[in-house]
Amino acid sequence: MGKTYLLRALVEQCGGFYFGATAGTEAESLRQFSAALAEYSGSPVAFSFHTWDDAISYLFGLASPENGTTGGTRPERPFLVVIDEFPYLVKVAPELPSLIQRLIDRFQVEESRMRLLLCGSAMSVMGGLLASTAPLRGRAQLELVVRPFGYRAAADFWSVADTPALAARLHAVVGGTPAYRRQFLADDIPAGMHDFDDWVCRTVLSPFSPLFREARYLLAEEADIRDTALYHSVLAAVAQGNRTRGGIAGYIGRKSVDISHPLNVLEDSHLLAREPDIFRAGKSQYRITEPLINFYEAVMRPAWARLESGQAAEVWARSAERFAAQVAGPHFEAVCREYVLGPGRSLLSTSLGEVGGGVVTDPKERRQIQIDVAVVEPGSGSRRPAVTVLGEAKWGTVMGMSHLERLMRARDLLAGRGMDTTRCGLACFSAAGFSDALRAEAERGGVLLIGLDELYGRAMPAMVLP
Template sequence: MFVNRVKELQLLNDEYKEESFRFSVLYGRRRVGKTTLLKEYIQNKESIYFLVTLESENIVLKRFQDIIANYLNDDFLKELKIDSFEQIFKYISQKTFEKKLIIIIDEFQYLTKINSSIPSIFQYIIDELLKQKNIHLILCGSIISMMYEQTLSYNSPLYGRRTSAIKLEAIKFEYIKEFFSKKSEIELIELYSILYGVPKYLEMFKDTKDIYKSIEKNILDKNSFLYDEPRFILQNEVNEPITYFTILETIARGEHKLGNIAGRLNKNVQNITSFISKLMELDIIYKDVPITEINPQKSKKGLYFIKDNFFRFWFSYCLPYKSQLEMDNTKFVLTKIQESFTNHISKTYEDICIEYTLKNEELLKCGRWWNKNEEIDMVGVGEDFLIVGECKYTNKKVGIDILNSLKEKSKQIELKLPIKKFMLFSKSGYTDELIKISLEDRSIKLVENIL
């Protein structure tokens, strides 16, 4: 199912329209929808798609040769003895293509596992064989660190040769409804808090009616597709998965200060900074600072959170209870999930409310705010004003007490800008008293729907 990806598809189509050789790099985590995007792009276009697998180089070369020969309807090429990618691309370069030919090499990073010289080989292919051809070469991969190192980093032989690069991210919450047109907003928030915006995961829950049964079937069952997914992703990206696992489990349990995380690992802060940096590079965690900080990069108030909701769910409920899951005791783990699921969703709900506010208000930035004594779920900073908000994912209607509390906490914000608006978000609606006050005071906004 193709959902959103409007900007990415437009970028690829703009490359296609150029009357010259184009070279694109497309990368992103597994299951995020790279191949689906490429399939949409090549519709009604001349294209060759090749998926690299971890086999011996001669087998990979032969498969690529056969695909090219079939596309060209060239029996001579099919029988030709080929022993390098240079030979295949030299053969291609001797052809003329009136319409731009798209050549996609998917899971490109596996080629360098097979042959470490591949980046240099493709440098030669691009510089000497393809640069005058009407071809759009796309190298695509799912191991983020390897793709960056091999194609985009300064040390790569391919550095500076790309004409475009796309790091494909998870789909934003506002587009999740396109997967589940019949589900309520609350159901969509629940699904997003578990599956993030990863299309493959979302499709697996498409027909779900009972979210807990779907969790049991698709995540907790040791034979299920998602049972060990984070482990598989990390083991492909990092060399010491145990340390990364421990860091992520510690954050999932509620430790967000760098010093406390290091303490849980019995390490000095200096000994885990490289691991933290790597997890941030992979978009699995992020550093959050109060939105009003003047210099966020140097702020000492930074807290670390798991960005990927599926990783956060898995490290909260799957890894800690692996022993029970291995013994097929999924009911025990389901009970643990049900006991704290609302708290798990609350963090996601705040993220969604911040996204909503950024989209619908004229702000420079928006995020969380805190000091030693108080915290506010959402503060938006405009050119000469502030917007402050609270997000309540509970079964209780939000009343005037929440509004009054927000007003009091807002007095501690160090940016001395006037507060233009007080925004309240609620899963369960608002009391009649608060609704009446909001109708009389335009500075109070009660958000009914965030989609």
């Protein structure tokens, strides 16, 4: 995401001590830390700390008032310390968080100048630093997750914002991770829609490309993931469309109770997201949050041997249906919800409620109506919960009146369940377009139509929802 880039820029701007940890033994890591600290301090000889307690105590001592005064009267600016890839150090020296906590508590009393940033890529480890009974719980003043670009910012970053169809496909493959464009692909960008297939083959599907194995590395770098085969199977189940706990368990041949741990670890690692059903309490579905991992599990992993032998073009030619159904389609639904949360917020004249998706059961027709985009305002007191938006999203289907009628039926069913639908607008999201009949209905004010041009800000929707 560019975390290290941001940290180094901060240290360069503000001054301070930066240490980037690497995977190694405790003795080697302590020796590297000591050498970096000696260089920063201007010592003519290398430091030789025997324990991490000695090293961290010396580091905090540099921020004590007597080491940061001008003329003995006024402390200088804060002493910035950045320890990057902190999980590498915690793995070999588990006592580090406790040592830091003890020194924070002691030096706070002395009005220390220390400003300590602990950073890392392993989300499960970093999240655990402040969880429950962890030593550093209650000591942090900031918890910042450096997230990928949203779909619009990613289009600008990849210089494809003027071609929404290309931007949507590109984001479905590589998401919003900045490093994938420059550090991984050396600014290899598709020249247009005509070049997208060739670009996929020469980059993501090429065994000579750094992106080829990146999805595997993303999973392997999480410290809590040991049986990678099991975790890949869980992710593959979700990528294949098995998004409920029971569906995942059935796909990998396990009982539902047996997959609780891998699901929790993948959630903690921000690789899976559990999305509650907005209409059914207690129901939820899982979604892979990193597009590259979803692309790997759906397209690459089933044909891995052929891809390693250089058959990218053949594999990709046979993956069009799978890409549309398992990659682009679900990703498009998530982008539509992101649109309603962000740029599309102006379409709502009322306060924005909870945005999500869910299932509306139709007992008369004995079917379930999948709602991809919904906005529900919670009830309070005597006021009923209100549904303000019901929407359906289609990636490769031209939407017509049948889709609108399904949304209308869902609205009637929710009203029958006691929800307030008097201000409920209906929305159709499509990357493939809309039928003439549906466009005519939209002109009469019956439905909001949002295509790729509207999602990427190149056109404005024709109406505003109630």
